[in-house]
Amino acid sequence: MGERIDYDVIVVGGGPAGLSAATVLGRCLRRVLVCDAGNPRNARACGVHAFLTRDGARPGELAQIAREQMARYGVEFRETTVMHVRREGDAFAVELLDGTELRGRKVLLATGVVDKIPAIPGIEELYGKSVHHCPYCDGWEHRGEASRCMAEAITARDSRWK
Ligand SMILES: Cc1cc2nc3c(=O)[nH]c(=O)nc-3n(C[C@H](O)[C@H](O)[C@H](O)COP(=O)(O)OP(=O)(O)OC[C@H]3O[C@@H](n4cnc5c(N)ncnc54)[C@H](O)[C@@H]3O)c2cc1C
Incomplete structure (x- = not known):
């Protein structure tokens, strides 16, 4: 048996x-x-x-x-x-x-690993969409975004002084 x-x-x-x-x-x-x-x-x-x-x-x-x-x-x-x-x-x-x-x-x-997501308010909803841990996996999809956001922020700031 x-x-x-x-x-x-x-x-x-x-x-x-x-x-x-x-x-x-x-x-x-x-x-x-x-x-x-x-x-x-x-x-x-x-x-x-x-x-x-x-x-x-x-x-x-x-x-x-x-x-x-x-x-x-x-x-x-x-x-x-x-x-x-x-x-x-x-x-x-x-x-x-x-x-x-x-x-x-x-x-x-082959149970993999579990990612510990930092306890930041709102991060849970954004993880995998606009919050990523791996630039090789998801970086290309967001290429240029930080600089674009920065450029938009500077334009918005400058327009307030006009
Ligand atoms: C958000 C995100 C995006 C990613 N994007 C990419 C990408 O674009 N390209 C890339 O190459 N890699 C990417 N990765 C990495 C990729 O997901 C991992 O390298 C891969 O999943 C690892 O495979 P694994 O088999 O070791 O583990 P997993 O894929 O995690 O598989 C382990 C499995 O074991 C199961 N398990 C655990 N314990 C038990 C149990 N007791 N009984 C039964 N089943 C159990 C789990 O439910 C799970 O299904 C990404 C990872 C994350 C988190």
């Missing part, structure tokens, strides 16, 4: 890292399950930029394509949160949100 193995690898996290790993493992003929809680780091982004061949794609679109491609190799996907992982002999017991317990030979953690 304790020897039951459901998957060779259970991947926790279905963002770019988890989906890439799962695709490679699927191609290596491993039986793989990806569990994803559906809260990717770039959820607030309007588009993915500077990602070769997919510049401008919506983040969800990228994940959808990746899930379809890994399914070709038999990789399974569940939208769920992994609540606990514990070692059991040579395997790992993985408990899902609904209480299901699965056993995998290996567990691959």
Whole structure:
């Protein structure tokens, strides 16, 4: 009973890292399950930029394509949160949100990172729209804006003295 193995690898996290790993493992003929809680780091982004061949794609679109491609190799996907992982002999017991317990030979953690947004009033509403943390990801979309704003502010200030 304790020897039951459901998957060779259970991947926790279905963002770019988890989906890439799962695709490679699927191609290596491993039986793989990806569990994803559906809260990717770039959820607030309007588009993915500077990602070769997919510049401008919506983040969800990228994940959808990746899930379809890994399914070709038999990789399974569940939208769920992994609540606990514990070692059991040579395997790992993985408990899902609904209480299901699965056993995998290996567990691959690809849970990403969580950004701590500074506690500045109004920032929550603007994060991902006009407040960004990465100039490579979103800088081009706002090119020239600071100088334009500055020029407009100077014009407005000067017009007050006329
Ligand atoms: C606003 C913003 C804009 C960005 N724009 C770009 C861009 O334009 N170009 C670019 O290349 N990069 C961009 N990035 C960076 C990019 O999003 C990250 O590099 C990428 O998401 C990292 O992938 P990941 O798989 O490590 O993590 P994530 O994408 O965060 O995926 C981790 C996944 O694991 C899941 N998870 C966590 N814990 C559990 C659990 N216990 N059980 C099940 N699932 C779990 C989460 O729900 C999530 O779906 C941006 C990031 C942000 C925040």
